[in-house]
Amino acid sequence: MNRSQTIVILGGGVGGVVCAVELRKKLPKQHRVVLVDREERHLFAPSLLWLMIGQRTAEKISRPLDRLRKKGIDVMRGEIQHIEPAERHVTVSGESITADHLIISLGADLAPETIPGLAEAGHNFYTLEGAEGLRDALGRFRSGKLAVLTATPAYKCPAAPYEAAMLLEYHCRKQKIREQVQIDFYAAEPGPMGVAGKEITAAVRQMVEDKGIGFHPEHQITQVNADDRKLTFANGAQADFDLLAYVPPHRPPRVVKEAGLVGDSGWVSVDRHTMETEYPGVYALGDVVGIPLAVGKPLPKAGVFAHGEAVVVAQNIVRCITGKAEPARFDGHGECFIETGDGKAGFGRGNFYGEPLPQIKLHKVGRRWHAGKILFEKYWLRRWF
Template sequence: MASTTLVLGGGVGGLVVARCLRRALPHPHRIVLVERRASFLFEPSLLWLMTGDRTVEGISRPLPRLVPKGVELVRGEIERIEPEKRRVVVEGSALEGDHLVIALGAELAADQLPGLAEGGHDFYTPAGAAGLRDALSAFTGGRLVVMTAAPAYKCPGAPYEAAMLLEWYCRRRGIRDRTEITLYAAEPGPMGTAGPEVSRGVRQMVESKGIAYHPEHQVVGVDPAERRLRFANGVEAGYDLLAFVPPHRAPRVVRESGLAAESGWMAADRRTFETVHPRVYALGDVVSVPLAMGKPLPKAGVFAERQAQVVAHNLAREITGRGSPASYDGVGECFLETGEGRAGFGKGDFYAEPAPRVGLHPPARRWHAAKVLLERMWLRRWI
């Protein structure tokens, strides 16, 4: 009998599930992808949008061009998820499936701190990164502050890359000697889950560029009129231009459907991404995967992509009864842009116990070139 799989979310994880599943399943089986946005955005390139090296159009693609043939695309806001029935409500209309995959990502929540959105520019959304680009072009020097507004956020390398790219931007513009760059981080150090060696390495990269780094500075107040920040440890700081990573939370529909666990995020098996509900899977940023070292698996596209491949493989097996089970291994890598056309490269096993084993290669032109290639692959892959 033909089955229907509902895939919720057309970001990295959802697109990969839909693509792999379509390849693996014969045609009478339906795959329905539900997404509210009209376009897919390659988020790592937001940092290049911020520095004026990309346009919004250049780093996004209309979703229908990326959704594989034979996958039904439903555009709309998912308002309710009923996992026991594998049923969802999309703008008033109900959809039901035999299997459900939840890949709804993380919601950005600048509203959690009054004054934050008005006081600066986030570089985690196209509007925020484009606003920062415009503010930068009018910036002629002064106090440039990069800040993480909460200790946990997707892509743990991004604010460190942002600080280094901004430093390079100021040099290119000839305003570096008139600009003081400071990075206030809510977390105890860069990319902590990857271990002390990687953390030290990234801190060194940042500080070697003359960027002042202040970890364990949790912002508690932003005064947009005075351009002042107040931190939980009592420190206060002024700024002329503020670039920030907003706090994150699980998407509203996940919270309101009672699907968020104690962590605030969804829970799923760390190897198969099955949830407690039969035939319901959750993967990518919407899930919190606890690690033996006490911190969760970082939220990143590289993890969402591989989890999606495993989920699609196992779903196809469940539906067709063919093939052997697959298991997610926790291996991941990332490029860390450092400016001057260079990037560092980290790779490792995040499921290693008692702690992840991750290595960091020093900045080189080839890692930057590899990141550009990855961008092209993501934006052309399904065309």
């Protein structure tokens, strides 16, 4: 097909950037690749954990989306207000665009305000502002109770809150205040990284507890009292804190919900191998989708999956337009580093589409995985920008 086509990618996060760059690289120039985001800069979220303990700056872990213009991508900055999937029509800050192929990679919205008192009392280290706020508060913190909590059992990057707790513990040791600080982790879920299987849950819990961090599973937060610095949980338990770091509830972006794209899982339903929605020419990928697994839990929301899915979507669109590429399928493979502090990390890798259970192998904690995580950060920011 030779007609000039327009591919519109909504979201300049992990999935959106990979998809846009891959498409631009593989499609003839006559086709237009448009990337839309409200933010000026792409943020490499895994590095927020290092930023929060003072090891990175915002500048170091983000890149201007406008740099993608040099590659021939039309970067459009604005708020996506409406999506009409049947027409592949989008409104961005009042301006209309119609796509031949539409890719939705809008991530998950964070909603701390749905738990009374949470936003007022604590630091949401899943955002740049929250991680910077935590870093500043840590600078003033000399003693007391440090609480880390997950406000719901499912959230993006299942390892991140556990890494955060271990990095905070490491930071306290480095600051020589560890003996004056009690650290507790209150998890809404039964244990760490449940989808990866019982052995990995037990191993990561052990890593956390070996650092003297109190682990309290199935503690679903219902209310935070900012004045009394008290946490109240659905199981009736209460706990005090002096410094609170939290992962907020997640929900699909409003614009996606209003477009009628949200299915039974509470997220966008797609074909799990091609990321096609029920609308022809409309794809969704990354955190915004809900992919049920045989194990009874959804595929975790993680950059590694957004990345893999984006490569598949780009290749299939290139095939559709040029007839040249091989058909591609997303196969559920993924991996993740688990930072433990002291310049060390663990590493898990496997097939999350494995049945009846995902087949994941956890490698022993060591310096090489920490070095691998640093290398991956450098690769990411250089490869795509």
